[in-house]
Amino acid sequence: MVDEAKKKEVLEKLKNAVIQYDEDACKEGATEAVELGMDANEAIFDGLVAGMEEVGRLFEAQEYFVPEILMCADALYAGLDILKPHCQQMDLGIKGSVVIGTVEGDVHDIGKNLVKMMFDVAGFNVYDLGRDVPLDKFVEEQLRTDSELVCLSAMMTTSMVGMPKVIENIKKKNPDCLIMIGGAPTSKELADRWGADGYAEDASNALKEAIKMVAFLKKLRDEKLKK
Amino acid sequence: MNSRERVLKLFKGEPVDRVPCFSGMGNVTEEGINKLGYRFADIHLDAKMMADTAATTYKIFGFESGVVPVDLCVEAEALGCVINVYPHAEGILYPTIKEKLIHKEDEMDIKIPTDLAARGRVPLLAEAIKLLKADIGNDVAIGSYVLGPFTLAGQIMELNDLLKLSFKKADKVAKLLDVMADAIVIVAKEYEKAGTDFITVREMGATTDVLSPRVFKSLILPPLQKIMKEIKVHSVLHICGKTNDIVTDMMDSGTKAISVEQKNDVAESRKKLGKDALIFGNYDPYNVLVSGDEELVRSTMRKCIDDGVSAVWPGCDIWPTVPPKNMLAMIDEVKKYGGKQ
Numbered sequence: 216m217v218d219e220a221k222k223k224e225v226l227e228k229l230k231n232a233v234i235q236y237d238e239d240a241c242k243e244g245a246t247e248a249v250e251l252g253m254d255a256n257e258a259i260f261d262g263l264v265a266g267m268e269e270v271g272r273l274f275e276a277q278e279y280f281v282p283e284i285l286m287c288a289d290a291l292y293a294g295l296d297i298l299k300p301h302c303q304q305m306d307l308g309i310k311g312s313v314v315i316g317t318v319e320g321d322v323h324d325i326g327k328n329l330v331k332m333m334f335d336v337a338g339f340n341v342y343d344l345g346r347d348v349p350l351d352k353f354v355e356e357q358l359r360t361d362s363e364l365v366c367l368s369a370m371m372t373t374s375m376v377g378m379p380k381v382i383e384n385i386k387k388k389n390p391d392c393l394i395m396i397g398g399a400p401t402s403k404e405l406a407d408r409w410g411a412d413g414y415a416e417d418a419s420n421a422l423k424e425a426i427k428m429v430a431f432l433k434k435l436r437d438e439k440l441k442k
Numbered sequence: 443m444n445s446r447e448r449v450l451k452l453f454k455g456e457p458v459d460r461v462p463c464f465s466g467m468g469n470v471t472e473e474g475i476n477k478l479g480y481r482f483a484d485i486h487l488d489a490k491m492m493a494d495t496a497a498t499t500y501k502i503f504g505f506e507s508g509v510v511p512v513d514l515c516v517e518a519e520a521l522g523c524v525i526n527v528y529p530h531a532e533g534i535l536y537p538t539i540k541e542k543l544i545h546k547e548d549e550m551d552i553k554i555p556t557d558l559a560a561r562g563r564v565p566l567l568a569e570a571i572k573l574l575k576a577d578i579g580n581d582v583a584i585g586s587y588v589l590g591p592f593t594l595a596g597q598i599m600e601l602n603d604l605l606k607l608s609f610k611k612a613d614k615v616a617k618l619l620d621v622m623a624d625a626i627v628i629v630a631k632e633y634e635k636a637g638t639d640f641i642t643v644r645e646m647g648a649t650t651d652v653l654s655p656r657v658f659k660s661l662i663l664p665p666l667q668k669i670m671k672e673i674k675v676h677s678v679l680h681i682c683g684k685t686n687d688i689v690t691d692m693m694d695s696g697t698k699a700i701s702v703e704q705k706n707d708v709a710e711s712r713k714k715l716g717k718d719a720l721i722f723g724n725y726d727p728y729n730v731l732v733s734g735d736e737e738l739v740r741s742t743m744r745k746c747i748d749d750g751v752s753a754v755w756p757g758c759d760i761w762p763t764v765p766p767k768n769m770l771a772m773i774d775e776v777k778k779y780g781g782k783q
Contacts, residue, residue: 277654280652280653280654280657281605281651281652281653282605282606282608282609282653282657283609285602285605285606286606286609286610289606319528319535320528320535320536320538321538322538322539323601324602325601325602325605328602347526347538371536372727372728372758372759372761373534373536373759373761374535374536375728376534376728376761376763377533377535399651400728402729404729405729405733408733
């Protein structure tokens with residue numbers, strides 16, 4: 216039995232290490248969690264992710280800016296790398312795989328990487344195509360992996376306009392696949408007009424949207440199976 | 443008063459009959475490219491095609507400036523980055539940087555090539571400015587743009603690393619930005635020699651959506667001041683995002699005018715900067731000009747003018763697929779409404 220007080224201390228350490236972008240403290244906390252025999256999923260969600268949630272709040276309050284978030288993400292990954300091998304099959308009620316990338320003509324991938332991190336944390340299978348990805352590549356990769364979700368990112372208006380074509384082509388071949396778009400120039404209105412299922416301006420919203428969408432898809436499939 | 447006189451008088455602080463409708467950022471249109479029978483991917487590598495295309499926005503729609511370059515990679519390419527112009531792309535894809543110059547922190551100590559002005563497409567751009575000026579320079583002001591130091595640094599090294607280092611090792615980044623400023627001045631000087639009337643410094647990457655106002659002041663402002671001091675033609679400083687917190691700092695760069703996008707509350711900025719400050723902005727070039735209807739275009743133009751812009755000017759590049767009727771409605775509305783203030 217893990218000592219509750221000790222457990223709480225380790226979770227707090229992980230959380231604060233993420234908030235204070237302290238990679239070493241995060242590694243330490245993760246190692247302690249493993250040595251104590253704590254549930255790795257719990258350490259990830261109640262430690263690392265709880266920290267990231269606070270980081271999101273600090274970002275909204277304009278106390279943190281992008282450089283701080285990137286450093287917090289480094290700390291989170293330092294802990295995640297240690298905890299991941301000790302994860303039991305995660306029972307989040309959903310499982311999913313996702314194809315993610317920044318569209319052709321755009322070499323910005325900071326937002327995309329933050330979203331990817333949240334999928335990694337949630338135990339998704341992530342197929343990361345990187346940046347400046349030719350539009351057809353998204354369609355091919357979705358077909359190859361049969362992923363439930365495709366995420367398209369763009370930071371510049373000049374590249375965002377490639378998105379509707381990808382959405383159309385994927386939906387034509389696989390109407391069940393859900394598509395999320397994200398990045399500074401995108402909006403709820405554009406997502407609706409282009410037939411995307413979700414939209415996220417930033418990483419924390421993207422994860423919430425993604426889980427909602429995959430859960431919905433699972434429900435649809437279950438209903439189909441019943442019939 | 444023709445368009446050229448109107449814009450130049452505005453820059454000089456002299457009275458104008460109405461608010462002008464122009465831009466110092468990219469504004470080529472598919473309509474213009476198609477009329478010429480060119481392909482978008484070709485115009486980046488040919489001075490004449492670039493100048494011809496840039497002139498069409500005035501010739502077809504009456505837009506009140508002519509601007510080259512078209513893409514954002516000129517300085518980085520001259521510094522040694524490899525660019526991709528997507529030569530086989532069917533639609534519109536802007537060039538991007540394929541190969542960075544700095545791959546890790548200890549490579550940040552770079553030197554500017556002594557022949558920077560002769561490298562990459564800098565001579566091609568100088569030629570394009572001359573051609574554009576010869577073509578429409580009597581009718582409209584000719585503009586060019588350079589990147590800001592932080593935005594350029596974000597092209598020649600991983601933006602991810604640059605952002606983190608601007609926090610962890612600010613002195614190292616400051617040194618790099620100072621070198622960037624020198625490189626930018628060299629390019630700007632070539633554009634001036636070629637005859638450009640004004641230069642916009644596009645520091646898109648240093649928006650307050652990304653960096654804190656504090657970091658903007660300590661890290662970005664000094665190299666911007668260095669650049670503005672050296673630009674002898676009229677200057678504009680453009681920064682994207684919610685810029686209300688830094689408009690005063692933007693002015694402190696020494697620029698003649700600032701350019702802000704739709705996330706800036708211009709009425710607020712006007713209050714802060716006073717009636718004589720040159721504030722250019724601030725319509726959304728995609729959601730209004732490309733995908734909006736004519737009525738939205740017209741009402742947005744009126745709002746910009748009511749908020750107190752000195753010139754109606756887009757928040758970013760005008761996207762080439764802009765419907766011609768929206769371009770015409772924009773300019774028509776500014777002509778009708780722009781003298782009422």
